[in-house]
Amino acid sequence: MADLATRTLPLRGFHGGSATVRLTPAAPASRLSLRAKPDAVGALATALQLSLPTRPKTSATSGTRHALWLGPDEWLVIDETETDLVGIAASAGVLQSATDISHRNTAILVEGQGASAAINAGCPQDLSLKAFPVGACSRTVFGKAEVVLYRTGETAFRVECWRSFAPYVSGLLAAGAQDAGH
Amino acid sequence: MSGANRTAKADSMGGANRIAGKGRLTPARTARFTFDGRTYQGLQGDTVASALIANGVHLVGRSFKYHRPRGIVSAGPEEPNALIDVMRDNARRQPNVRATVQEVFDGMTVASQNRYPSLTFDVGGINNILAPFFAAGFYYKTFMWPKQAWKNIYEPRIRAAAGLGVSPTEEDTDEYASRYAHCDVLVMGAGVAGLTAALAAAATGARVILCDEQPEVGGALHHDTGVTIDGQSGYAWAQNAARRLAAMDNVTLLTRTTAFGYYAQNFVALAERVTDHVSRPARTAPRERLWQVRAKRVVIATGAIERHMVFANNDRPGVMLASAARTYLNHFGVAIGRKVGVYTAHDSAYEAAFDLHRAGIAIPAIVDSREQPGAAVLAEAQSLGIEVLTGHAVTDTKGKLRVSSISVRRVSGGSSARSISVDALITSSGWTPSVHMFSQSRGKVAFDAETQRFLPGIYAQDCVSVGACNGTTDIAATLGEAADAGELAAQAAGFPGGTRLALTGTQAFAWTGGMAGAAYGAGPEDDVKAFIDFQNDVCAKDIRLAVREGMHSIEHIKRFTTNGMATDQGKLSNIHGLAIAAETLGRGIPEVGLTTFRAPYTPVTFGTLIGHSRGDLFDPTRKTAMHQAEEAMGAAFEDVGQWKRAWYYPRAGEDMHAAVNRECRTVRETVGMFDASTLGKIEVVGPDAAAFLNLIYTNSWDTLKPGRCRYGIMLREDGFIYDDGVVGRMSEDRFHVTTTTGGAARVMHHMEDYLQTEFPHLNVWLTSATEQWAVIALQGPKAREIIAPLVEGIDISNEAFPHMSVAEGRICGVPTRLFRMSFTGELGFEVNVPADFGPDVWNAIRERVEAVDGCAYGTETMHILRAEKGYIIVGQDTDGTLTPDDASLSWAVGKKKTDFVGIRGMKRPDLVREGRKQLVGLLTKDPNMVLEEGAQIVADPNQPKPMTMLGHVTSSYWSENCGRSIAMAVVAGGKARLGQTLYVPMADRTIAVEVSDMVFFDKEGGRIHG
Amino acid sequence: MLLIHCPYCEEQRSELEFRAVGDAHIARPENIAAISDAEFEEYFFLRDNPKGLIFERWRHISGCGRFFNAARDTVSDRFLKTYKAGEPKPSLPIAAMTDETVVETYEATEGRAE
Structure with a gap:
């Protein structure tokens, strides 16, 4: 029996930022791509102990667990602890599709006064608090990569991307952060 | 003038023409810079233009066509003449910077452009003397004869003379x-x-x-x-x-x-x-x-933007816009001259004259082409004692490198010219x-x-x-x-x-007046150079010539004369050109019309447009979870789309060929391991998952039991092969679909399209899982014994886990989806683990592989091994025009199915006719000869050209395992030609080949079940 | 760069998040395996390429992922309306197409000044 395999994180060793922006790789998290029709939302919310938002660009948070609306029948569920989200979703006993994407995605935390400017280096969305308030989330583009953007505070964002895009996304965030420092 | 003394004196004031107490810059805050090698001192906040004028420099460049000496015309972005080269070092250097926009900074290096060998003596000035040969449209007519001369003489010379400024030779480090x-x-x-x-x-x-x-x-x-x-x-x-x-x-x-x-x-x-x-x-x-x-x-x-007056020799250094002179005085505290003439058709120039006059600068006369200037400015001029010559025109200027005098005549004619000595002349014909x-x-x-x-x-x-x-x-x-x-x-x-x-x-005065077009003395009967477009050397007479030559649209006139086509985009010249064209055509200005304004308003550097998108940020470079581990093993990588994939793993002393031959042998003799992580993966989940796959793939999925997998092909609606891959059924309602590496994104899009818009009634969802899983393929006779001790919870014996099985369990203590499958024809497994575990699992497997003298192999070996078995690669052996039958994949099409994407398209008459190009194997008569991929195939090598091409080689390799070359090709009527000899004509020889089936190794196919 | 109103996200987003997917309201025949060559040609190959009003399919691919439909003017490139997949073709007043304020292409306005 070989030694238990351990995780090698896609953004190990990455750090960056500027006078106005701090960039940190997010800790490993449990992630679920959850798909369901409206009639299943209630049961899934009960099972997940988290309301599933049904309005565009909104999210819900309960403890370490977050549900991000990505589309009319699609949520990204993130739990900052190691949890069997697929199992929990299945326990709801309703028609749904739950796929574990904990390792597909990785995330970078972007924090500081210049956070939105750094993200606007590659993201065309309006990140003012009016248009993208705390708790807002959206799948969008960041330069030539696709990301999920989640505002966790007035000057704090979580940027989720597929793991192989992480060097590009973190690199462009670092460039944006550098510019936001000037 | 002695340079040392001059510089010392200038230093005290940021230039000898700086007027104490004028302007908004701080005298103590100086900035030293060089212009054409000579050091000057300006003030912080100066533009290069204001600093040069402060130091008495008006001559800043040579014009594009005639190489006439040119000075600063404006004080803003509309500047046509003062284009300079600004350099911090060889990498940070920019040509064609407008001196009227660029601010000076301490230590900057500025050079003039379009002159050789120097600004004051320029051999290109001969063009000015030869000007009659360079009339508007000259290049459309002149370089037509003799025919060969264009390529050999004219074009190289024109290319050398064309363009302004010099490009930097090093990569921009900014x-x-x-x-x-x-x-x-x-x-x-x-x-x-x-x-x-x-x-x-x-x-x-x-x-x-x-x-x-x-x-x-x-x-x-x-x-x-x-x-x-x-x-x-x-x-x-x-x-x-x-x-x-x-x-x-x-x-x-x-x-x-x-x-x-x-x-x-x-x-x-x-x-x-x-x-x-x-x-x-x-x-x-x-x-x-x-x-x-x-x-x-x-x-x-x-x-x-203020316009200049159009009159003979209006381009001498020292002739500038009235508002520019006012800016240099009022903002920069710089006098453009000591004796400044004024030529105008608009009141605004009077205010410039008043400001200059009050600053102690002599205004010998205000020449106004109008009989009746605004009463208020006229009165003010009189009260200041400035002579105003109404109804007069400046008809010529003199001065070699700077204007020294102007000739003034009455507009009504008759009078003789009066020469007025000046060292600068300001003009205004109004505002655009x-x-x-x-x-x-x-x-x-x-x-x-x-x-x-x-x-x-x-x-x-x-x-x-x-x-x-x-x-x-x-x-x-x-x-x-x-x-x-x-x-x-x-x-x-x-x-x-x-x-x-x-x-x-x-405001001090309400302005009146304005004119567009040529002033008195530059009319149709006057053969003078009255410039409208300084940067492209377009004169009033060039516009008239264009009209005479038949250009009646302003767009044609623009292109014939190049008026407004320089980097300043005609900010000063367009209205003048239009007015002259309208007059010559005998039409009103609105009937002639304006050319379209396009972005950019002023030149923009490529750097600005590119922004962050260069170097590593030009495009995402995608690497698999095991990339670093493979790098440590010495892998050479190849680009596959945005992915970097391990291509081959050379050992000491091996070239690519030797490494690939060794890898190919090792897989078939012992075992090889391969990073297959880039294959697209789509999780298809829901009670209607099988029904959906039935519609997307040609195959039938109802019969696939959980725990089994199947090779599937996907068509477009037109009946051609779109993608392929192995699909595993994880449970009744969950499938693990794989796609080609290059097809991952578009297949997902294709499937979503059908699901959302054609089959929305199905209860099924799609999730991309490509990057959730790191995938390690183990291929070869010893594959099972390699993973056996690492796997928990799955019986991987041949009986319990035959070819085309899938199961979930653990490997190295972490969850895995384990596939029994093969793209090599050997006993094979594909280990899927959550991607973060990829490197550890890879290394654990690698230890065991190396212990039995197995090896890691790259994409090149993968390509050869699959070709030895006749497995196609969609996109290489197919090109979007092959049907399943063309590729001998009819067995994968569900014969009883009543619907799937492509079911109707593949029955179109042209797709079922005889003689279609079909995929076959090719064996060269000389087994050591490796065909070129893409090479054309003919039946009769002696046929006169154009020859009848039967098809082309799609894949070709040296097969170490077969001891000979192997190839795949599409050939018209190929399957009926088995055994025939065809020919591949190359530049230096014609290669004879025999058409064969596509399985070159282990034709019985027993090894895969080993 | 255009702004496109996504009927699912209920707001305008940058064109960068979208992908154009061809003509809309062309239903895949239910009995596709049985249709004639001419019917297949009509369904799969033939498109009108109109000047002016066109109904198109778009996908908010880097957003909510949904396919939706759009009525667009091929002369001005302007989106007149977007609506969810499955909804009927909206009836648009002809005036929307001939409105003087509908901008024309640069080529159409070239050389003209009124």
């Missing part, structure tokens, strides 16, 4: 940044109108972006000292307004920022020059920043409203007959023009119009008005 921004109101231009509009909009709480191309706000207030606003001098009011705006949270004030492009739905591009004025910029600071602004409303306050951005927004301009100007007419977007660009010149009217526009724009963006902004303003 940083460039890019940022998207949103606002409620974008205000372009921070003169009186722009500042007022911004103040009014900002007061409502709306998000406002105000940009201006100059270092400080103020616009025309830089030169116009006759304006007061709210009791303050105009310029001081502007700076106070800017301070108030900058202090507001809802306002972004961007100076040194040019709005250069206006696109659909109020999308405006701004170029901000961040460090071009800084002596030693911070290493991390961007040189320039591109702002891509989306504004709910736009206020255009871009002002107006800057409708560039309005026009770029696709608004239509309208010609105002009374003032002979093009003004904003029909708007196409949510924008409004205010101030001089809207034809409003009166200060009180401008203040009112701009305040209204700012408030209304904010209201329209959802911000009801706050307190009404009511500003009062006064």
Whole structure:
């Protein structure tokens, strides 16, 4: 029996930022791509102990667990602890599709006064608090990569991307952060 | 003049022509720079142009065509002549910088352009003497004969002479940044109108972006000292307004920022020059920043540009726009000369003359082509004792490298010329409203007959023009119009008005006058060089020639003469050219029409447009979870789309060929391991998952039991192969679909398209899982024994886990989806583990592989091993025109199915006819000969050209396992040609080949079940 | 760069998040396996390429992922309306197409000034 395999994180060793922006790789998290029709939302919310938002660009948070609306029948569920989200979703006993994407995605935390400017280096969305308030989330583009953007505070964002895009996304965030420092 | 003395004297004042007490720069804050190797001193805040004039330098360049000496004409972005090369070092060097825009900084190196060997003696000046041969359109006619001469003589010479400036030879080391921004109101231009509009909009709480191309706000207030606003001098009011705006949270004030492009739905591009004025910029600071602004409303306050007078030899250094002279005096404290002539058809030049006069500069005369100038300015001139020659024209100038005198005549004719000695001449024929951005927004301009100007007419977007660009010149009217526009724009963006902004303003004089076209003495009968476009050396007579030669459309005239086609885009010349064309054509100006304004308003560097997108950030480079481990093993990588994939793993002393041969042998003899992570993976989940796959794939999926997998092919609706891959059924309602590496994204899109729009009744969902899993393929006779001790919870014996099985369990203690499958024809497994575990599992497997003398193999070996078995690669062996039958894959098409994507398309007459190109194997008669992929195939090598091509080679390799070359090809009627000899004609030989089936190794296929 | 209103996200987003996917309201025949060559040609190959009003399919691919339909003017490139997949073709007043304020292409306005 070989030694238990351990995780090698896609953004190990990455750090960056500027006078106005701090960039940190997010800790490993449990992630679920959850798909369901409206009639299943209630049961899934009960099972997940988290309301599933049904309005565009909104999210819900309960403890370490977050549900991000990505589309009319699609949520990204993130739990900052190691949890069997697929199992929990299945326990709801309703028609749904739950796929574990904990390792597909990785995330970078972007924090500081210049956070939105750094993200606007590659993201065309309006990140003012009016248009993208705390708790807002959206799948969008960041330069030539696709990301999920989640505002966790007035000057704090979580940027989720597929793991192989992480060097590009973190690199462009670092460039944006550098510019936001000037 | 002795250089040492001159420099010392100049140092004390930032230039000998600096007038004590004039201007807004600080005398103590100096900046030294060199121009053509000579050191000069300017003041911080100077442009290169103002600093050079302060040091008595007017000659700054040679014109493009005639190489005539040229001086500074303007004090702004419209400058046609003063194009310079600015260099920090060999990498940070930019040609064609406008000296009137570029600020000086300590230590900068500036060079003039378009001269050889020097600015004062330029051999290209011969073109001026040969000018009769360079008439408008000359290059369309001159270089036509003899025919060979174009390629050998004319083109190389023209290419050497063409273009302005020298490109840097090293990679640009500067940083460039890019940022998207949103606002409620974008205000372009921070003169009186722009500042007022911004103040009014900002007061409502709306998000406002105000940009201006100059270092400080103020616009025309830089030169116009006759304006007061709210009791303050105009310029001081502007700076106070800017301070108030900058202090507001809802306002972004961007100076040194040019709005250069206006696109659909109020999308405006701004170029901000961040460090071009800084002596030693911070290493991390961007040189320039591109702002891509989306504004709910736009206020255009871009002002107006003064036009020069068109008369003979109006291009000598020292001849400049009246407002420019005023800017140099009032803002920079620099006198453009000691004895300045004035030639005008507009009142504004009088105010320039008054300012110069009051600063102690002699004004020998104001020459006005009008009989009746504005009464107020005329009276003021008289009271100041300045001679005014109304109804007169300047008909010539003299002076070699700088104007020294002007010839003046009565416009009514008769009188003899009077020569007036000057060392500078300022001119004005009126002001052209800057409708560039309005026009770029696709608004239509309208010609105002009374003032002979093009003004904003029909708007196409949510924008409004205010101030001089809207034809409003009166200060009180401008203040009112701009305040209204700012408030209304904010209201329209959802911000009801706050307190009404009511500003009062006064101006010294109301202006009258203006003309467009050639002045007296430069008419159709006068054979003189009266320049309208300085940068492209276009004279009034060139426009007339163009009309005579049959160009009747302004677009043709523009291209025939190149008027307005230089980097200044005709900011000074377009209206003059149009007026002359209209006069020559005998039509009105609006009937002739204006050429279209296009982005960019002023030149933009490539760096600004590229922004962050270079080097590592040019395009994402995708690496698998095991990339570093493979790198450590010495892998060579190849690009597959955005992915880097291990290509082969050379050992000491091995070239690619040797490494690949070894890898190929090792897999078949012992075992090989391969990183297959880049294959696309889609999780298909839901009770209707099988039904959905039935519609997407040609195969039937109902019969696939959980725990089993199957090779599937996917067609487009037209019946051609689109993608292929192995699909595993994890449970009744969950499938693990794999796609080709290159097809991952488009297959997902294709499947979503059908699911959402054609089969929305199905209860099934798709999730991309490509990157969730790291995939390690184990292939070869020893594959099972390698993983056996690592796997838990799955019986991987041949009986329990035969070929094409899938199961979930654990490997190295972590979850796995284990596939029994093969793309090599050997006993094989594909280990899927959550990607973060990939490197550890890879290394654990690698230890065991190496212990039995197995090896890692790359994509090259993978390609050869699959070709030995005749497995196709979609996109290499297929090209979007092959049906399943063409590829001998009919067995994968469910014969009983009544529907799947492509079911009808593949039965189209052309897709079922005889003689279609079909995929077959090729064996060269000489087994050592490896065909070239892409090579054409013919039946008769002696057929005269054009030969009948039967098809082409799609895959070709040296097969170490077969001991010979192998190839796959598409050949017309190929399957009926088995055993036939065909030919592959190459440049140096013709290669004979025999058509074969596609399985070259282990034809019985027993090894896969081993 | 256009702004496109996504009927599912209920707001305008940058064109960068979208992908154009061809003509709309062309239903895949239910009995596709049985249709004639001419019917298949009509369904799969033939498109009108109109000047002016066109109904198109778009996908908010880097957003909510939904396919939706759009009525667009091929002369001005302007989106007249977007609506969810499955909803009927909206009836648009002809005036929307001939409105003087509908901008024309640069080429159409070239050399013209009124």
